[in-house]
Amino acid sequence: MSGQSGLESVLDFLAVPVLRVEEGSARVLSVNAMARTLPFSLERGAVLDEAGAPLPPEQHPVRRAARGEPLEGALFRWETPEGDRTFVVHARMDRSCTPGVATVTFQDVTRWQRAEVDLRRALGARDTFLSVASHELRSPITVLQLVLERLHRGARREETFSGVQVAERLEPALRQVRRLGVLVQNLLDVSRARNNRFDLDRERFALSSLVREVCERFAEQARHAGSDLLMEDCPQVEVHWDRLRVEQALSNLITNAIKYGAGGPISVRAEWQDGEVSLQVWDRGIGVADGDHERIFNPFERAASGHRVESLGLGLYIVREIARAHGGTVGITGREGGGSCFTLRLPLEATERGE
Ligand SMILES: Nc1ncnc2c1ncn2[C@@H]1O[C@H](COP(=O)(O)OP(=O)(O)O)[C@@H](O)[C@H]1O
Ligand SMILES: [Mg+2]
Known part of the structure; x- marks a missing residue:
C-alpha cells in the first residue's frame, strides 16, 4: 500500500x-x-x-x-x-x-450550538422567573403582615371592632392569600408536569356545564378589565376528562385573554368533530408575534413586550401539559380581526397517557 x-x-x-x-x-x-x-x-x-x-x-x-x-x-x-x-x-x-x-x-457543532442557544435562553428565562417569583411571593406576604399587625395592635389596645370592620380589614389579606395559593399551585403543577406525574382523575360530564361555569367565574374579572366575556356556541356532548384540570386550562386561557385582551370582547367557543372537542378563547388584544407562537408554551417564557410584574410565564405551559395528559394539543390559531385565538383540542375520551 x-x-x-x-x-x-x-x-x-x-x-x-x-x-x-x-x-x-x-x-x-x-x-x-x-x-x-x-x-x-x-x-x-x-x-x-x-x-x-x-x-x-x-x-x-x-x-x-x-x-x-x-x-x-x-x-x-x-x-x-x-x-x-x-x-x-x-x-x-x-x-x-x-x-x-x-x-x-x-x-x-451545529446541534450543540443550537442546544447552547436554547439552554442559554432557558437559563435566562429561569433567572427572570426566580426574580419575578420571589417578588410575587413577597408582596402578598407584606400585605398579610400589615393587615395582621394592624389587627393585632388594635386588639392589644383593647380596641373593639365590629364584625363588618374586621371583615373589611381582612379582605385585602384574603385576596393576597388567594393570589399566593394560585402561585404555589402553579409551582406545584410545574414540578408535577416535569416529573410526568400529571395523573388524571377522569369523570363523565356535559361539556357545556364546564364551559358555562368557567365563563361565569370570570365574567366579573373580565368586566373589571373592560372586557365582555361571551360564551358562543357549545355543543351538547358528554366528555370523559379530568374536570378540574380542564377547568384550570380554560381558566388560564381566559385569564390571559383578560390580561392581554386590551379591554376588547373575549369569545369562548366550543366545537366538536370526529371525536375531538376544540375549545377556543379569542381576544382582540395585543396578539402574539408569529415567532413567539411555539416559545410561549415553554415554562417561564413570556413574549417580549409589555411585561407585567405578575406574569410568571407558567400558565400556557400548564395548559399544554394538561392538554398532553388528555392526549390533546393547544396552539394559537389565526383569526380575522386581530388579537389572539388559543385553541385547546381534546379527544372526547381522554386517552390513558397522551404524549
Ligand atoms: N391572549 C394573549 N394575547 C397576547 N399574548 C399572550 C396571550 N396569552 C399569552 N400571551 C403571551 O404568552 C406569554 C406566556 O403566557 P403565560 O404562560 O400564561 O404566562 P403569563 O400570563 O404569566 O405571562 C405571556 O407572557 C404573553 O406574552
Ligand atoms: Mg398567564
Whole structure:
C-alpha cells in the first residue's frame, strides 16, 4: 500500500470531513469520505461571519489554510440549502514537499450550538422567573403582615371592632392569600408536569356545564378589565376528562385573554368533530408575534413586550401539559380581526397517557 493511499484510507475512516489543499492556489487535492457525503461544498460554499454576513473570499477558512495560517478550532458558519451549519475548523500546513499541503478538518457543532442557544435562553428565562417569583411571593406576604399587625395592635389596645370592620380589614389579606395559593399551585403543577406525574382523575360530564361555569367565574374579572366575556356556541356532548384540570386550562386561557385582551370582547367557543372537542378563547388584544407562537408554551417564557410584574410565564405551559395528559394539543390559531385565538383540542375520551 503506498503512503498516499494509506493516508487516504485513514482519512476516509474519520468521522469528520477533511480536505487537503495545495499551498497558495487552494486547489483541492483530496476530499475524505465524510466530506463527500455533505450536501454542500465546504471549499466553495458561502461562509458567514458572526452577524450572518458572507465573509470575503480571502477570509474563507480554506483560503486561509492554503496561505499557511494555522487554524486552531475557529468557528465558521456555512450557509446551506437546509439551513446554516456551524463547524469548528482546524488547519495545519505540511511543507515537507513543494508546494506545501494544508490539511483542514471540519467538526460539525451545529446541534450543540443550537442546544447552547436554547439552554442559554432557558437559563435566562429561569433567572427572570426566580426574580419575578420571589417578588410575587413577597408582596402578598407584606400585605398579610400589615393587615395582621394592624389587627393585632388594635386588639392589644383593647380596641373593639365590629364584625363588618374586621371583615373589611381582612379582605385585602384574603385576596393576597388567594393570589399566593394560585402561585404555589402553579409551582406545584410545574414540578408535577416535569416529573410526568400529571395523573388524571377522569369523570363523565356535559361539556357545556364546564364551559358555562368557567365563563361565569370570570365574567366579573373580565368586566373589571373592560372586557365582555361571551360564551358562543357549545355543543351538547358528554366528555370523559379530568374536570378540574380542564377547568384550570380554560381558566388560564381566559385569564390571559383578560390580561392581554386590551379591554376588547373575549369569545369562548366550543366545537366538536370526529371525536375531538376544540375549545377556543379569542381576544382582540395585543396578539402574539408569529415567532413567539411555539416559545410561549415553554415554562417561564413570556413574549417580549409589555411585561407585567405578575406574569410568571407558567400558565400556557400548564395548559399544554394538561392538554398532553388528555392526549390533546393547544396552539394559537389565526383569526380575522386581530388579537389572539388559543385553541385547546381534546379527544372526547381522554386517552390513558397522551404524549
Ligand atoms: N391572549 C394573549 N394575547 C397576547 N399574548 C399572550 C396571550 N396569552 C399569552 N400571551 C403571551 O404568552 C406569554 C406566556 O403566557 P403565560 O404562560 O400564561 O404566562 P403569563 O400570563 O404569566 O405571562 C405571556 O407572557 C404573553 O406574552
Ligand atoms: Mg398567564
